[in-house]
Amino acid sequence: MPVLRAALRRLTIFVGTVLVASLVIFLIIQALPGDVAQVTLGVGASPDDVDALRQKWGLDRPLIIRYFEWLGGMLHGDFGASYLKGQPVVSQITPRLAVTLWIVGLSIPLSLLVAIPMGLFSAMMRRRWSGALINALSHVGLAMPVFFLGVLLTMVFAVHLGWFPANRYVPITKSVSQWASRMVLPVMTLVLVQGCFLARYVRAGFIDVLGEDYYRTARASGWTKWRGLVRHGMRNMATSLVTVVGLQISSLLVGAVLIEEVFVLPGLGSLLIDAVGSRDLVVVQGVVMLLVFAVLLINFLVDLAYLWIDPRLRRGAA
Amino acid sequence: MKKLTLVIGLIGSGLVVLAALVSLVWTPFDPSKVSGIRYGSLTWPHILGTDALGMDTASRLMVGAQTTLLVGILAVAIAALIGVPLGVFVGMGHKTLGEILARGSDILYALPALLLAILLASALGSSVTTASIAIGIATIPVFQRMARASTLTVMSQDYILAAQVSGTPTSVIALRHVLPNIAPLLGVQAAASFSMAILAEAGLAYLGLSAPKTVPTWGRMLRDANFLTQPMQAVIPGIAIVIAVMGFNLLGDGVRDYLDPRLQEVR
Numbered sequence: 001m002p003v004l005r006a007a008l009r010r011l012t013i014f015v016g017t018v019l020v021a022s023l024v025i026f027l028i029i030q031a032l033p034g035d036v037a038q039v040t041l042g043v044g045a046s047p048d049d050v051d052a053l054r055q056k057w058g059l060d061r062p063l064i065i066r067y068f069e070w071l072g073g074m075l076h077g078d079f080g081a082s083y084l085k086g087q088p089v090v091s092q093i094t095p096r097l098a099v100t101l102w103i104v105g106l107s108i109p110l111s112l113l114v115a116i117p118m119g120l121f122s123a124m125m126r127r128r129w130s131g132a133l134i135n136a137l138s139h140v141g142l143a144m145p146v147f148f149l150g151v152l153l154t155m156v157f158a159v160h161l162g163w164f165p166a167n168r169y170v171p172i173t174k175s176v177s178q179w180a181s182r183m184v185l186p187v188m189t190l191v192l193v194q195g196c197f198l199a200r201y202v203r204a205g206f207i208d209v210l211g212e213d214y215y216r217t218a219r220a221s222g223w224t225k226w227r228g229l230v231r232h233g234m235r236n237m238a239t240s241l242v243t244v245v246g247l248q249i250s251s252l253l254v255g256a257v258l259i260e261e262v263f264v265l266p267g268l269g270s271l272l273i274d275a276v277g278s279r280d281l282v283v284v285q286g287v288v289m290l291l292v293f294a295v296l297l298i299n300f301l302v303d304l305a306y307l308w309i310d311p312r313l314r315r316g317a318a
Numbered sequence: 319m320k321k322l323t324l325v326i327g328l329i330g331s332g333l334v335v336l337a338a339l340v341s342l343v344w345t346p347f348d349p350s351k352v353s354g355i356r357y358g359s360l361t362w363p364h365i366l367g368t369d370a371l372g373m374d375t376a377s378r379l380m381v382g383a384q385t386t387l388l389v390g391i392l393a394v395a396i397a398a399l400i401g402v403p404l405g406v407f408v409g410m411g412h413k414t415l416g417e418i419l420a421r422g423s424d425i426l427y428a429l430p431a432l433l434l435a436i437l438l439a440s441a442l443g444s445s446v447t448t449a450s451i452a453i454g455i456a457t458i459p460v461f462q463r464m465a466r467a468s469t470l471t472v473m474s475q476d477y478i479l480a481a482q483v484s485g486t487p488t489s490v491i492a493l494r495h496v497l498p499n500i501a502p503l504l505g506v507q508a509a510a511s512f513s514m515a516i517l518a519e520a521g522l523a524y525l526g527l528s529a530p531k532t533v534p535t536w537g538r539m540l541r542d543a544n545f546l547t548q549p550m551q552a553v554i555p556g557i558a559i560v561i562a563v564m565g566f567n568l569l570g571d572g573v574r575d576y577l578d579p580r581l582q583e584v585r
Contacts, residue, residue, distance in 0.1 A: 143564035148556035254430040276440040
């Protein structure tokens with residue numbers, strides 16, 4: 001079973017990288033300047049008080065023990081407790097993770113729905129003004145900062161037209177319709193920007209296919225341009241598209257913080273920025289580890305997706 | 319069409335450079351002093367209006383171009399100075415080291431630049447320098463990969479073999495044969511990375527993770543604008559960012575098409 005062996009090899013690399021990453025994150029966080037005990041008690045606190053607090057929080061024990069405690073805790077879902085608020089990190093992360101996951105989870109598939117037709121059209125029509133126009137549009141989208149587009153859409157749809165509310169977030173558990181009306185603009189913003197970005201890869205992928213022998217053969221045997229591109233182009237474009245989409249998901253998990261700022265959504269990224277601001281290092285450490293884990297997991301899944309898409313990889317190689 | 323790309327790119331990037339250069343010697347008003355009424359509209363002499371404190375937007379926009387260019391230059395310099403030697407080094411041999419570096423750059427490549435910037439800003443305090451360093455580090459893998467790939471192409475050429483056979487030291491081959499040959503491609507990459515760095519810095523400034531409030535930056539101006547009462551104060555810096563990012567991006571594309579006709583699209 002060469003497929004299974006290849007998959008196992010990738011799994012081993014994935015687990016190893018996660019472990020190395022966890023150690024690196026732990027060490028970086030420990031090396032950050034600013035003693036949390038000192039910050040909590042204020043500059044005027046006596047050194048004895050600071051030491052006592054450090055002892056209470058277990059900060060005086062050796063690094064290696066604290067690392068393994070942290071790692072072991074995470075394996076059964078315990079990310080430790082915030083020094084400042086005393087509450088478990090997990091209970092802070094969960095509601096915010098939901099917000100970010102909704103934004104990312106909705107915008108990625110929708111942006112593909114925009115990007116694939118857009119890229120296919122501008123590849124087919126690249127010698128006509130209609131294709132050039134689409135291509136120019138995607139260039140503008142590529143240069144558009146998400147927070148600027150978010151502000152523009154808010155100005156038009158929330159302030160001017162009054163179609164959607166622009167005020168505080170409502171969880172889906174409270175009211176589905178209110179939640180949905182507040183998700184439209186953030187998701188639309190991301191879909192437009194991501195769609196333009198992905199469309200450029202789709203376009204380049206399809207243009208490559210146009211130069212291939214198998215495409216010429218398909219055309220010569222009487223297939224139409226569109227049929228040739230859709231039937232042969234899709235799978236060939238898919239490998240490079242999967243890579244890009246994987247990278248997009250990773251960068252969006254953190255990058256969503258910009259959208260969260262514009263639309264005042266309580267997501268994971270804003271939790272991270274708040275925690276960094278208040279030096280709540282246990283929270284920072286937990287969120288960063290979670291994000292890095294997600295990024296590595298996505299990379300692992302992308303690797304597996306190659307095996308599924310590209311039959312050449314299944315036959316033993318790599 | 320090809321020419322159009324280059325021309326638009328030149329105009330866009332040229333405008334930004336011009337604004338930054340002129341602002342070094344002249345701005346309509348002092349960009350860090352209150353010079354008009356608060357929330358001024360777009361009328362003479364404040365042609366782009368004034369912000370919530372009454373500072374002249376046109377002047378701040380011009381000075382903001384300096385920050386934009388500075389971040390681009392710093393970030394690309396960091397990424398290229400570390401990424402290119404690593405890429406060339408690995409491309410010219412060194413298998414084990416290459417494997418380790420490839421893994422490392424995979425991880426760095428997957429790490430969102432924003433995460434790096436947030437961590438760095440929390441360690442060193444937020445400033446233009448930390449923002450540039452974070453963006454620069456996150457861009458290293460881009461240059462390393464490109465340098466490695468193009469070095470491999472150059473190394474398979476006959477003149478490299480000739481140089482090796484005649485006993486030329488590896489370092490001389492790297493400096494005299496490899497670097498000059500991969501330089502044009504790297505230059506194009508630099509333009510693309512430059513525009514991405516500008517976009518990333520604007521985001522960091524919007525989050526308050528770049529320059530302090532006293533230094534005018536476009537991202538910060540957009541954030542501080544109250545778009546309910548003064549929509550133009552948000553739109554103006556936003557458009558400036560789009561022009562800069564698109565300008566340098568198209569400049570890179572245009573130069574690449576000009577340098578390498580083989581990259582022309584199939585008919």
